[in-house]
Amino acid sequence: MVLEEEIPRFAAWIGPALLWYLFAGSLVAVLVAAVAWLVQSALYGPLAAGDRVYRGVLSGLVDLSGMSLRRIWALSRLAVQESLRRNVLVVLGIFALIVLFAGWFLDPTSVNPGKLYLGFILAATSLLVCLVTLVLSVFSLPADIRGKAIQTVTTKPVRTGEIVLGRIIGFSIVGTVLLALMGGVGWAFVVRSVRHGHEIAAEDLVEIRNDDGVSTGQEGRTSLDRGHRHRVDIATNGTGRTDTVQGHRHTVLTVKSGVQNGSSDQVTYEIGPAEGLLEARKPLRGTLRFVDREGRPSAKGISVGAEWSYRQYIEGGSLAAAIWTFGGLTEQSFPEGLPLEMIVRVFRTYKGEIERGIAGSVRVRNPSSGLQSDPFYFQAKEYTIDSLTIPRTLATTSADGGTRQIDLFADIVSNGRVEVVLQCLESAQYYGVAQADFYLRAGNGSFAFNYAKSCLGIWFSMLLVTAMGVMFSTFLSGPVALLATLSVVLLGQFREFILRLFESQVTGDTSIVPGGGPIESLYRIVTQTSITLDLDPSTTVTAMKTLDTFLLAPMRLGAALFPSLATLGTGDFVAGGFDIPVDLLAAHAMETFGYLMAFFLVGSLCLKAREVAS
Amino acid sequence: MPSQNAVNRSEREIVVETRNLSKTYRDFWGRSKKVALKPLDLEIRRGEIFGLLGPNGSGKTTTLKLLLGLIFPTSGEALVFGRDATDVSKNERIGYLPEESYLYKFLDAEETLDFYGRLFDMPPEQRKQRADALIEMVGLSRDKKRQLKEYSKGMTRRIGVAQALINDPELVLLDEPTSGLDPIGTREMKDLIIDLKKRGKTVIMSSHLLADVEDVCDRIAVLHLGELKELGRVEDLLRVTDVTQIRAKGLSTNAHEEIRALLKRHGGEEIEIGNPRTTLEDLFLEVVRDTQARPGRRARTSGISDT
Ligand SMILES: Nc1ncnc2c1ncn2[C@@H]1O[C@H](COP(=O)(O)OP(=O)(O)O)[C@@H](O)[C@H]1O
Numbered sequence: 001m002v003l004e005e006e007i008p009r010f011a012a013w014i015g016p017a018l019l020w021y022l023f024a025g026s027l028v029a030v031l032v033a034a035v036a037w038l039v040q041s042a043l044y045g046p047l048a049a050g051d052r053v054y055r056g057v058l059s060g061l062v063d064l065s066g067m068s069l070r071r072i073w074a075l076s077r078l079a080v081q082e083s084l085r086r087n088v089l090v091v092l093g094i095f096a097l098i099v100l101f102a103g104w105f106l107d108p109t110s111v112n113p114g115k116l117y118l119g120f121i122l123a124a125t126s127l128l129v130c131l132v133t134l135v136l137s138v139f140s141l142p143a144d145i146r147g148k149a150i151q152t153v154t155t156k157p158v159r160t161g162e163i164v165l166g167r168i169i170g171f172s173i174v175g176t177v178l179l180a181l182m183g184g185v186g187w188a189f190v191v192r193s194v195r196h197g198h199e200i201a202a203e204d205l206v207e208i209r210n211d212d213g214v215s216t217g218q219e220g221r222t223s224l225d226r227g228h229r230h231r232v233d234i235a236t237n238g239t240g241r242t243d244t245v246q247g248h249r250h251t252v253l254t255v256k257s258g259v260q261n262g263s264s265d266q267v268t269y270e271i272g273p274a275e276g277l278l279e280a281r282k283p284l285r286g287t288l289r290f291v292d293r294e295g296r297p298s299a300k301g302i303s304v305g306a307e308w309s310y311r312q313y314i315e316g317g318s319l320a321a322a323i324w325t326f327g328g329l330t331e332q333s334f335p336e337g338l339p340l341e342m343i344v345r346v347f348r349t350y351k352g353e354i355e356r357g358i359a360g361s362v363r364v365r366n367p368s369s370g371l372q373s374d375p376f377y378f379q380a381k382e383y384t385i386d387s388l389t390i391p392r393t394l395a396t397t398s399a400d401g402g403t404r405q406i407d408l409f410a411d412i413v414s415n416g417r418v419e420v421v422l423q424c425l426e427s428a429q430y431y432g433v434a435q436a437d438f439y440l441r442a443g444n445g446s447f448a449f450n451y452a453k454s455c456l457g458i459w460f461s462m463l464l465v466t467a468m469g470v471m472f473s474t475f476l477s478g479p480v481a482l483l484a485t486l487s488v489v490l491l492g493q494f495r496e497f498i499l500r501l502f503e504s505q506v507t508g509d510t511s512i513v514p515g516g517g518p519i520e521s522l523y524r525i526v527t528q529t530s531i532t533l534d535l536d537p538s539t540t541v542t543a544m545k546t547l548d549t550f551l552l553a554p555m556r557l558g559a560a561l562f563p564s565l566a567t568l569g570t571g572d573f574v575a576g577g578f579d580i581p582v583d584l585l586a587a588h589a590m591e592t593f594g595y596l597m598a599f600f601l602v603g604s605l606c607l608k609a610r611e612v613a614s
Numbered sequence: 615m616p617s618q619n620a621v622n623r624s625e626r627e628i629v630v631e632t633r634n635l636s637k638t639y640r641d642f643w644g645r646s647k648k649v650a651l652k653p654l655d656l657e658i659r660r661g662e663i664f665g666l667l668g669p670n671g672s673g674k675t676t677t678l679k680l681l682l683g684l685i686f687p688t689s690g691e692a693l694v695f696g697r698d699a700t701d702v703s704k705n706e707r708i709g710y711l712p713e714e715s716y717l718y719k720f721l722d723a724e725e726t727l728d729f730y731g732r733l734f735d736m737p738p739e740q741r742k743q744r745a746d747a748l749i750e751m752v753g754l755s756r757d758k759k760r761q762l763k764e765y766s767k768g769m770t771r772r773i774g775v776a777q778a779l780i781n782d783p784e785l786v787l788l789d790e791p792t793s794g795l796d797p798i799g800t801r802e803m804k805d806l807i808i809d810l811k812k813r814g815k816t817v818i819m820s821s822h823l824l825a826d827v828e829d830v831c832d833r834i835a836v837l838h839l840g841e842l843k844e845l846g847r848v849e850d851l852l853r854v855t856d857v858t859q860i861r862a863k864g865l866s867t868n869a870h871e872e873i874r875a876l877l878k879r880h881g882g883e884e885i886e887i888g889n890p891r892t893t894l895e896d897l898f899l900e901v902v903r904d905t906q907a908r909p910g911r912r913a914r915t916s917g918i919s920d921t
C-alpha cells in the first residue's frame with residue numbers, strides 16, 4: 001500500500017494539532033464575524049451592525065448553555081422518523097444488489113482477490129452510507145423551512161443548536177445502522193468469497209530423493225480451485241506447505257487412516273484454509289535514504305520519468321542502494337530473527353525473461369560500526385510481497401576474504417537500530433522503492449478487528465458528511481447545500497494537488513505543478529502548448545496567471561479549512577492486509593470530533609441568524 | 615416563578631410591548647421588497663384578549679411573527695414578558711398557532727403532542743397526561759392514532775390548537791384561528807378562546823373576520839397596509855355617540871308615526887328603523903375609505919390609555 005507520510009504518534013501529534021485547531025478556529029470565527037458585520041452594515045449601518053453581531057454571538061453562546069438532552073433526543077428521533085419515511089432502507093436493497101453483482105464481475109483469479117474484494121466492498125459501503133446521510137441531511141432542514149414546520153418548532157424553547165445537533169445525531173444514527181448492516185454483510189461476503197480449499201491425492205505427489213536415494217519428502221500440485229493451484233512440498237514428517245499464489249498459502253497435513261491388509265495404509269492429504277489472504281500485519285517501519293551509483297549518499301533515488309514520484313529508483317549493477325534504518329529492536333520482540341517483508345517495484349529497461357524476477361540482494365548493517373552481513377539474494381517480482389527472515393546467526397566476510405559467524409543482536413543491532421541495505425544486481429534494471437515498502441513484521445492483528453476499524457473510518461466520514469450537510473443546509477437551499485458538500489468532498493479528494501498547484505501559482509515555480517491553473521491550462525489546450533513549456537511573458541499571460549491565482553485562492557482556502565474525507569479512509573490498510581495503527585485512528589477520531597464541533601457551531605449560529613419564517 | 619413575579623401578576627402587568635416596531639421584507643440582495651409593518655406601538659396586558667384586525671396582507675401575521683422572534687424587526691423592538699422577542703427562553707410560556715398548522719405530517723396526534731412536549735423538556739408522565747387531556751379537549755380521541763396527513767382541515771386546526779397549549783402557556787398567539795372552520799368549529803374555537811381568558815391567559819389573535827373579533831376580543835387593533843388605524847376597546851370603537859338606534863317589536867304603523875313625530879319634535883333627523891348592521895364592518899370600511907382620502911393618517915398610539 002502507499003503511505004505518503006509517516007504516521008505520527010498520537011501523543012506527539014495531538015499537541016500541535018490542538019494548537020492549530022484553536023488558531024484556525026479563532027481565525028475563522030473572526031472572519032465570519034467580520035463578514036456578518038459587513039453584511040449587516042450594508043443594511044443597518046456600521047454601529048447598529050456591530051451591536052447586532054455582538055448580541056447575536058452573545059445570545060448564541062447563552063443558547064448553547066441552555067441545551068437540553070431531551071430536546072436534542074426528540075429532534076434526533078424526528079430525524080430518524082423522517083429518514084424512515086423517506087425510505088432510506090431501500091439503500092440496503094441497492095447494497096445487496098451491488099454485492100450480488102460483485103460476486104459476478106470481480107475476478108476471483110486476480111493477483112490478490114482479498115485485496116480486490118475488500119477494496120470494493122469497503123468503497124461501496126463508504127459511498128452508499130455517506131451518500132444516503134448526505135442527501136438526508138442536506139434536504140431535511142430546507143424542507144422544514146419551506147414547509148414551515150420549523151416555525152412550530154422554533155416557537156418552542158428550542159435552541160438552534162439543538163435543531164442542528166438533533167439532525168446530525170438523527171441522521172448519523174441512520175448512517176450508523178446502515179453502516180453496521182452493510183459492514184456485516186460485506187464482511188460475510190468477503191470472507192465467503194475468498195474462502196476456498198484445494199485437494200491433492202496421493203497419486204499427484206512424487207517422492208523426492210537425494211543423491212543417496214533417501215526420500216526427503218514429496219512434491220506435487222493441488223487441484224485447480226478459484227482459478228489457481230499451488231505447488232506442494234511435504235516433508236518426511238508428513239506436514240507441508242504450499243507455495244504462495246494470489247497472496248496466500250495453505251498448510252498440508254498427511255492423514256493416515258485404517259490399517260487394512262497389513263501394510264497398505266489409506267493415505268489422504270488435507271489442505272488447510274488459505275493463510276495470508278485476510279490479514280492485519282503490524283509493520284515496524286523505518287526511515288529510508290539512498291546511495292547513488294557512485295556510492296555517495298543522496299537524498300533521492302532516480303526518477304524514471306512517467307512514474308509518480310512516490311517511489312524512488314535505484315540502478316542495478318552499481319553501488320546504488322536503498323537503506324532503511326529500523327529502530328527500537330529488542331531481542332525479546334524478535335527472538336527468531338528479523339521478519340523482513342519487502343515490496344519492490346521493478347522497472348525494466350529491457351524485458352529479459354519476464355517470468356523470472358530481477359535479482360537483488362539485502363544485507364543488514366550495524367549503523368554505528370558499519371559491520372555488515374553477507375547478502376541474502378532474492379528475486380523481485382511486481383505486485384508480490386517478498387518475505388525474508390534475517391536469522392539470528394549471520395555470516396560476514398571480511399576484507400581479507402575470511403568468513404565468520406556473527407550474532408544479529410550482539411553484533412549488528414546497535415542501540416536497537418539496524419540498517420537494511422537493498423541493491424539491485426542486474427545492470428540496466430531498476431528497483432523502485434518507497435519508505436513504506438520495507439518493514440519488519442512485528443506482529444499480527446486480528447483481521448476482523450481491523451475490518452471493524454476500517455468501518456470506524458467510514459463512520460468518521462459519514463459523521464463529517466452529515467454534519468457538513470446539515471451545516472450547509474442552515475443557510476443554503478437543499479440542492480445548493482448538496483452541491484456545496486459535494487464540492488468540499490471533491491476538494492478533499494484533490495487537496496494535495498490544490499495545495500501544490502496554488503504554491504506553484506504563487507511562487508511562479510512551474511516545476512511544482514507544470515501547466516498552471518484552470519485558465520492557463522485551457523489556453524494551453526487551445527493553443528496546443530506543452531505543459532512543460534514556459535509561456536512567453538506578455539500582458540495576456542500575466543492577466544491569465546493573475547486570474548488563475550484568484551480562482552485558485554478560494555479552493556486553497558477551502559482545502560485548508562475543510563476536512564479531507566480521502567485521508568480518513570483506511571480501506572487501503574485493510575485491503576493491503578495491514579493493521580490500521582491505533583495512533584492513526586485516534587488522530588482521525590480527534591480530527592472528526594474537531595470538525596464536528598466546528599460544523600455544529602457554525603450551523604447553529606447560521607440558523608440563529610436566519611429568519612426561518614420569511 | 616420567582617416571588618417578584620407574583621407581585622407583577624396584577625391586572626396591569628404588561629405582557630407584550632412593541633416600540634416603534636417595523637418590518638420591511640428584503641430579497642436575497644438586501645433590497646427592500648415589501649414594507650409589511652410600519653412603526654407600531656402596542657401594549658398588551660395580562661388577561662386580555664387582544665385582536666389584530668385587518669384584511670389579507672395588512673401585516674397581522676408579520677406582527678405575530680415579530681412577537682415570536684421568527685423574524686427580526688427592521689427597526690424598533692418587541693418585548694414579550696419584558697424580554698426581547700428573539701430570546702428563546704420566553705417560549706416556555708408561549709403557545710402559538712400558526713396560520714396553517716405547520717406540523718409533521720408523518721406523525722400521528724399522540725406522537726405530535728409527545729414531540730412538542732419533549733421540546734418543552736417535559737418528563738414522560740407529564741407529557742402523556744397533557745397530551746391525553748388536550749386530545750380529549752379538542753375532540754380527537756378517536757383519531758389520535760392516525761397520521762396527520764390523513765386529517766381534514768378542521769382536525770388539523772384542532773391538533774394545531776392542542777399543540778399550542780401543550781405547555782399550558784400564559785400567552786397564546788393565534789393566527790387566524792377561525793379561518794377555514796365551519797360555523798360550529800368557529801363557535802367552538804371562540805368558546806375555547808374565552809375559556810382561555812377565564813383561566814387567566816393572555817390571548818393575541820388575528821383575524822380578517824370582523825364578527826369573530828367583535829365577539830371575543832377585549833381590545834382590537836385595526837391594521838391596514840401595515841399601518842395601525844384604530845386601537846381601543848371594542849365597545850368604545852363601536853359606539854357611535856351621535857346616532858340613536860331604535861329597535862322595537864310589535865309596534866303598529868300608528869306607533870311608528872308617533873315615534874317619527876316625537877323625533878321631529880326633538881330636532882332629531884330620522885335615519886332608518888330596521889335591522890342593525892354589523893357595525894364593526896362599518897368601522898372597518900370607514901378605515902379603508904379614510905386611508906384612501908387621507909393617506910398616512912395614524913391611530914393615536916397611546917391607545918392603551920383609554921382602557
Ligand atoms: N416573506 C415575505 N417576503 C416578502 N413579503 C412578505 C413576506 N411575508 C409577507 N409579506 C408581505 O407582507 C405583507 C403583510 O403580510 P402578512 O403579515 O402575512 O399579512 P396578513 O397576515 O395580515 O394577511 C403582505 O403584503 C405580504 O405579501
Ligand SMILES: [Mg+2]
Nearest residue numbers: 674675676713
Ligand atoms: Mg396572515
